[in-house]
Amino acid sequence: MTFDWSVVWQHRDALIAATGTTILLTFATMAIAVPCGIVVAALRLYGWAPVRAIATAYVELFRNLPLILVVYWAFYVLPIMTGLGLSPLATGLAALVLNVTAYNAETFRAGINSIRRGQVEAAMALGMSRMQALRRVVLPQALRRILPVLASTWVSLFKDTSLVSVIAVTELAYVAMQIRAQTFRVLEMLTAMAAIYWLLGYPQAKLVDWMQRRFAVTE
Amino acid sequence: MNPESQTQARRAKAGGAKIIRYRGVIKRYGDFQALAGVDLDVHAGEVVCLIGPSGSGKSTLLRCTNGLESIQGGDIEFEGAALPREERELRAVRTRMGMVFQSFELFPHLTALANVAEGPRTVLAKDQAEANRRASAMLAKVGLADKAPNYPSALSGGQQQRVAIARALAMEPDVMLFDEPTSALDPETIGEVLNVMKQLADEGMTMVVVTHEMTFARRVGDWIAVFDSGRIVEQGPPAQIFDAPTTERTRDFLSHLGWTG
Amino acid sequence: MDFDFSVITDHLSFLGSGIAVTLLLSVLSGVTSLVAGLAVALLRLYGPRWLRPLVILYIDSMRAIPVLVVLVWTFFALPIIAGVTMSPFVAALIGLTVHLAAYAAEIVRAGVESVRPGQSRAALALGMSQAQIVRRIIMPQAIVRMLPAFGSLLSITIKDTAIASVIAVLELMRQSETLAGQSFQPIEVFSFAMLVYFLILFPVTRGVDMFYRRVAHLGRS
Numbered sequence: 001m002t003f004d005w006s007v008v009w010q011h012r013d014a015l016i017a018a019t020g021t022t023i024l025l026t027f028a029t030m031a032i033a034v035p036c037g038i039v040v041a042a043l044r045l046y047g048w049a050p051v052r053a054i055a056t057a058y059v060e061l062f063r064n065l066p067l068i069l070v071v072y073w074a075f076y077v078l079p080i081m082t083g084l085g086l087s088p089l090a091t092g093l094a095a096l097v098l099n100v101t102a103y104n105a106e107t108f109r110a111g112i113n114s115i116r117r118g119q120v121e122a123a124m125a126l127g128m129s130r131m132q133a134l135r136r137v138v139l140p141q142a143l144r145r146i147l148p149v150l151a152s153t154w155v156s157l158f159k160d161t162s163l164v165s166v167i168a169v170t171e172l173a174y175v176a177m178q179i180r181a182q183t184f185r186v187l188e189m190l191t192a193m194a195a196i197y198w199l200l201g202y203p204q205a206k207l208v209d210w211m212q213r214r215f216a217v218t219e
Numbered sequence: 220m221n222p223e224s225q226t227q228a229r230r231a232k233a234g235g236a237k238i239i240r241y242r243g244v245i246k247r248y249g250d251f252q253a254l255a256g257v258d259l260d261v262h263a264g265e266v267v268c269l270i271g272p273s274g275s276g277k278s279t280l281l282r283c284t285n286g287l288e289s290i291q292g293g294d295i296e297f298e299g300a301a302l303p304r305e306e307r308e309l310r311a312v313r314t315r316m317g318m319v320f321q322s323f324e325l326f327p328h329l330t331a332l333a334n335v336a337e338g339p340r341t342v343l344a345k346d347q348a349e350a351n352r353r354a355s356a357m358l359a360k361v362g363l364a365d366k367a368p369n370y371p372s373a374l375s376g377g378q379q380q381r382v383a384i385a386r387a388l389a390m391e392p393d394v395m396l397f398d399e400p401t402s403a404l405d406p407e408t409i410g411e412v413l414n415v416m417k418q419l420a421d422e423g424m425t426m427v428v429v430t431h432e433m434t435f436a437r438r439v440g441d442w443i444a445v446f447d448s449g450r451i452v453e454q455g456p457p458a459q460i461f462d463a464p465t466t467e468r469t470r471d472f473l474s475h476l477g478w479t480g
Numbered sequence: 481m482d483f484d485f486s487v488i489t490d491h492l493s494f495l496g497s498g499i500a501v502t503l504l505l506s507v508l509s510g511v512t513s514l515v516a517g518l519a520v521a522l523l524r525l526y527g528p529r530w531l532r533p534l535v536i537l538y539i540d541s542m543r544a545i546p547v548l549v550v551l552v553w554t555f556f557a558l559p560i561i562a563g564v565t566m567s568p569f570v571a572a573l574i575g576l577t578v579h580l581a582a583y584a585a586e587i588v589r590a591g592v593e594s595v596r597p598g599q600s601r602a603a604l605a606l607g608m609s610q611a612q613i614v615r616r617i618i619m620p621q622a623i624v625r626m627l628p629a630f631g632s633l634l635s636i637t638i639k640d641t642a643i644a645s646v647i648a649v650l651e652l653m654r655q656s657e658t659l660a661g662q663s664f665q666p667i668e669v670f671s672f673a674m675l676v677y678f679l680i681l682f683p684v685t686r687g688v689d690m691f692y693r694r695v696a697h698l699g700r701s
Contacts, residue, residue, distance in 0.1 A: 076666035122324035201544025
């Protein structure tokens with residue numbers, strides 16, 4: 001049994017590009033899923049009953065489906081439904097956005113709801129409108145609780161980008177496994193793949209820990 | 220001056236104007252009747268204390284007064300006009316009432332000074348300098364000028380409640396509503412809050428106070444209303460309620476508290 | 481667009497076997513990761529000092545590496561080093577256990593640390609040994625407090641079994657893929673799969689919620 005670790009170095013360009021795609025996917029998904037999550041959360045909190053029901057149904061649906069299934073579904077079904085021919089990257093992005101928006105919506109909703117009713121009452125007793133109370137009293141406090149959870153979602157998202165490899169998006173997992181198939185260097189490539197994810201993911205996990213300590217809420 | 224004369228003196232000074240009028244107020248939560256027809260007058264400069272067992276409707280009445288809760292029957296009049304139903308008008312009325320909560324409800328992300336300045340700044344649209352000036356004055360009034368830059372988490376319960384009183388006072392209200400202001404405090408800090416409230420009363424502020432502090436009600440109150448099951452079972456000057464109650468319910472309630480006068 | 485769901489009914493046993501494998505893998509890996517996670521947490525809390533950094537390294541590494549990567553490595557790379565052959569199912573079981581045990585360990589640790597220290601002091605004052613305190617006073621309260629997080633982890637476990645399709649475990653995701661490819665009716669097949677997963681997952685989270693609400697008072701000191 002011989003190992004040839006130089007394979008990893010030889011393909012470093014492809015791996016670096018693939019890592020770039022992974023990071024890009026993560027950023028792009030969050031950039032869309034945060035505003036969308038805010039909108040859905042607002043609909044759930046302040047919308048009319050039918051709107052609330054639809055928003056809740058959306059959130060509950062995507063929180064109770066495996067992401068990999070959503071990826072496949074987006075790949076096969078979305079073109080037929082929308083009549084558009086989307087690239088695998090766009091399809092993967094769509095699936096990730098649908099999934100993460102649902103989690104973000106829940107995070108924002110729970111964060112706002114966690115602020116005691118008494119705070120809103122105290123603000124209103126001073127004569128503030130609901131909007132003012134939300135802006136000046138609820139949101140500043142809710143943000144402290146939301147940010148660590150959002151950071152945690154970010155790290156999960158970073159890992160979940162590996163799932164779009166099943167529809168041949170050229171991110172890290174797909175490219176690493178392609179190289180493995182071409183070179184037959186199974187152990188070397190798979191270990192390198194794990195190592196790269198570890199190198200990027202470990203600091204992110206530690207950052208989340210720091211954020212949870214920094215924004216810890218003491219009642 | 221004996222207590223009754225003090226009350227009459229206060230009423231005379233303020234012209235006897237009715238600041239708040241409750242007539243047949245009814246409030247329901249689903250099937251539960253929280254208020255079953257409450258009649259009460261609050262005159263200018265008076266300190267009205269609402270006492271009674273937990274769940275008897277005292278806090279509910281207070282929260283209906285500034286529209287935090289809505290009533291299903293009866294009337295509430297404030298300064299001669301019925302309490303508005305429309306949210307914007309109701310907000311304007313709230314600026315003329317100050318409310319102090321049992322759980323203080325200071326805004327934890329703001330310093331003491333910022334807490335007190337928040338009302339003038341955001342609701343009365345004063346500029347920052349004017350709002351801060353008012354806030355400093357109010358903090359000094361409650362004896363906490365040196366705590367201005369501190370966050371609520373660094374203050375004791377009694378200090379937080381005094382800041383909450385200052386916050387309400389900064390709006391220059393016509394009446395102050397206190398919802399069990401000392402129930403969540405350690406015994407050592409109750410005194411400092413009650414002293415601030417007595418000081419306000421001596422200065423002629425109209426106050427409606429829900430409290431379990433009978434000594435305070437006896438000494439500072441001008442008019443006591445005893446609640447039970449959503450109704451006022453007896454109301455009158457402290458001398459009557461505490462020394463010579465006319466109803467069985469009042470006697471029961473006071474004896475349960477161990478009140479021996 | 482008309483849908484022909486007969487493709488589902490015609491292949492019910494094919495899909496059904498997938499569902500069975502999904503459930504089996506979920507339950508098995510749920511149990512093994514729970515046991516392993518408990519062991520890891522106890523090692524971290526009460527074990528030798530020098531072991532702690534290694535345990536923490538393991539837990540944080542599993543937070544950094546995707547499940548897909550763990551499963552693929554376990555199935556393709558581990559046999560090369562260890563010199564064993566394993567079926568996709570076993571590889572998935574091992575991979576899921578290793579990955580999820582890290583999360584389980586964190587849940588246990590958080591649960592134990594959330595029990596008020598006064599509880600231990602009271603038990604010590606009665607004359608209990610450390611082992612007795614952990615077993616009779618701390619663990620029962622901690623377990624109640626951990627329930628919501630474990631419910632969430634169970635939900636994640638079931639969702640992660642779908643990733644095992646990548647290493648050819650014949651669970652529901654894999655069977656759906658195959659059928660969708662053969663029948664050229666991906667909409668019907670994947671919609672059915674979505675329905676099944678939702679019907680499995682939704683009661684799990686709701687059920688844990690409701691059960692927790694009943695017993696929450698047991699964990700409050």
